[in-house]
Amino acid sequence: MAAQAQFEALILGSGQGGKLLAWHLAHSGRRTAVVERHWIGGSCPNVNCMPSKNEIWSAGVAHVARHAAEFGTKTGRVTIDMVKVRQRKRDMVDRQIAAHLRNYKDSGAELIMGAGHFVAPKTLAVRLNDGGTRMLTADQVFLNVGTHATVPDVPGLQAASPLTNIEALELDHVPPHLIVLGGGYVGLEFGQAYRRFGSRVTIIEHGSQLLSREDHDVSEEMQRILSAEGVECLVAAQTLHVHGRSGKDVTVTVRTAAGEQRIEGSDILVAAGRTPNTAGIGLEEAGVELDARGYVRVNERLETSAPDVWAIGECAGSPHFTHASVDDFRIIMDNLAGGKRSTRDRLIPYCVFTDPPLAHVGLHEGDLRRQGVTARVAKLPMNAVLRVQASGEGPGFMKVLVGASDDRIRGFTMIGREAGEVVSAVQVAMLAGLPYPKLRDAVLAHLTMAEGLGFLLSNVENAEK
Numbered sequence: 001m002a003a004q005a006q007f008e009a010l011i012l013g014s015g016q017g018g019k020l021l022a023w024h025l026a027h028s029g030r031r032t033a034v035v036e037r038h039w040i041g042g043s044c045p046n047v048n049c050m051p052s053k054n055e056i057w058s059a060g061v062a063h064v065a066r067h068a069a070e071f072g073t074k075t076g077r078v079t080i081d082m083v084k085v086r087q088r089k090r091d092m093v094d095r096q097i098a099a100h101l102r103n104y105k106d107s108g109a110e111l112i113m114g115a116g117h118f119v120a121p122k123t124l125a126v127r128l129n130d131g132g133t134r135m136l137t138a139d140q141v142f143l144n145v146g147t148h149a150t151v152p153d154v155p156g157l158q159a160a161s162p163l164t165n166i167e168a169l170e171l172d173h174v175p176p177h178l179i180v181l182g183g184g185y186v187g188l189e190f191g192q193a194y195r196r197f198g199s200r201v202t203i204i205e206h207g208s209q210l211l212s213r214e215d216h217d218v219s220e221e222m223q224r225i226l227s228a229e230g231v232e233c234l235v236a237a238q239t240l241h242v243h244g245r246s247g248k249d250v251t252v253t254v255r256t257a258a259g260e261q262r263i264e265g266s267d268i269l270v271a272a273g274r275t276p277n278t279a280g281i282g283l284e285e286a287g288v289e290l291d292a293r294g295y296v297r298v299n300e301r302l303e304t305s306a307p308d309v310w311a312i313g314e315c316a317g318s319p320h321f322t323h324a325s326v327d328d329f330r331i332i333m334d335n336l337a338g339g340k341r342s343t344r345d346r347l348i349p350y351c352v353f354t355d356p357p358l359a360h361v362g363l364h365e366g367d368l369r370r371q372g373v374t375a376r377v378a379k380l381p382m383n384a385v386l387r388v389q390a391s392g393e394g395p396g397f398m399k400v401l402v403g404a405s406d407d408r409i410r411g412f413t414m415i416g417r418e419a420g421e422v423v424s425a426v427q428v429a430m431l432a433g434l435p436y437p438k439l440r441d442a443v444l445a446h447l448t449m450a451e452g453l454g455f456l457l458s459n460v461e462n463a464e465k
């Protein structure tokens, strides 16, 4: 039996919030260790956000190069070097890993590379990547184990060895015909990027629209944008079975309202949701309960059912974004210092990195109906924003929801260039409880996208008396 090492704080999984907590605790003098089986720094810098955006930017350059003549720049034939695309991404990931290792060293937090599972409350056995086992125990334990891509239970899909985001980001060639299972943000981002690299792309979504959580007009606009680039989108399509092998030939049979059809492709990518990494890690030994979907059951302070055990990020069912995991860290950090922060009523924006991107904060129109809230809705097409007239930055719209009888902004959605930046301005106004006329009447710099907020908010009707 390996000797048991004792820590004050032990973090399982070096996810986004977990690593920040580890560095913070170690910096403040607490004996801290992080157990990580693969990704130094978690999934965001290694296989999720940063590498996907890196390759999306490469695809965007290809798109601009193909359309350069429209702006008066002549180029030759545009060809794609996926080995170079991949290398650019790998170099960025290597830089990220090096930066993370420096932070571990500087903070004094110990990084233990291996797969951890609980053998008793607050006690982990770690199968070390270099061989052997280490037993670790701690006064306080934090779970930040994340999620992995769900492979839906479709006959033949598992046998087809589908790509997930991880393998799709390691391709050294452009797939002739990429079939994407799932019309959520991961499927759309990859679908558009590979279309721009030159693949034929078919996105299959079983729900009635792409981006199921968005309002119908938002989803429709996004589908129009993708279709205009040649991405084929099948919605309300039930995947019946898959034959063949990704990377060679795959045939997917789907049923839609129009009947059954076979889609023949070269590669298949699963982007059909995420499954928490909570199975098989002994959480029952640790007294940590899961909810019906396999996420760690936590309260508003991110405390689990086991004393002195917290959960952070996606595995705790927090919204699946890096900034949510980072905010989980801030909540726990403040509460450990005697604070009373909670996850309740957090205003969490998000951005889908299609081109143009989609960004959102606050309520959707659908939420208004569900919550029985009444609001005024105003919209502005992006071509009414003067910057778009000059730059030709294309389609999309802004939409704002304002309280029916107060002037508070309840929600904002934008499909358009710089949407991820513009949403922050609206978010700040919402956080400040600013009546919408204050933002409408603000002097916003000319020929920015944010200038459009003034026009949008001028379209809000007068309040009910």
Ligand SMILES: Cc1cc2nc3c(=O)[nH]c(=O)nc-3n(C[C@H](O)[C@H](O)[C@H](O)COP(=O)(O)OP(=O)(O)OC[C@H]3O[C@@H](n4cnc5c(N)ncnc54)[C@H](O)[C@@H]3O)c2cc1C
Binding pocket: 012, 013, 014, 015, 016, 017, 018, 035, 036, 037, 038, 039, 040, 041, 042, 043, 044, 047, 048, 049, 050, 052, 053, 114, 115, 116, 117, 144, 145, 146, 147, 165, 186, 277, 281, 312, 313, 314, 315, 319, 320, 321, 322, 323, 325, 353
């Ligand atoms: C393709 C893609 C693109 C995305 N893009 C964005 C984006 O642009 N913006 C955004 O905000 N979010 C994005 N996300 C979501 C974002 O990556 C996650 O929400 C974010 O990384 C938070 O993760 P986390 O902190 O919960 O855990 P993670 O960062 O996933 O970390 C969990 C870690 O735990 C480790 N682990 C698991 N089990 C064990 C074990 N038993 N022993 C040891 N280690 C273990 C894993 O190896 C992993 O490193 C994207 C997701 C995907 C899939």
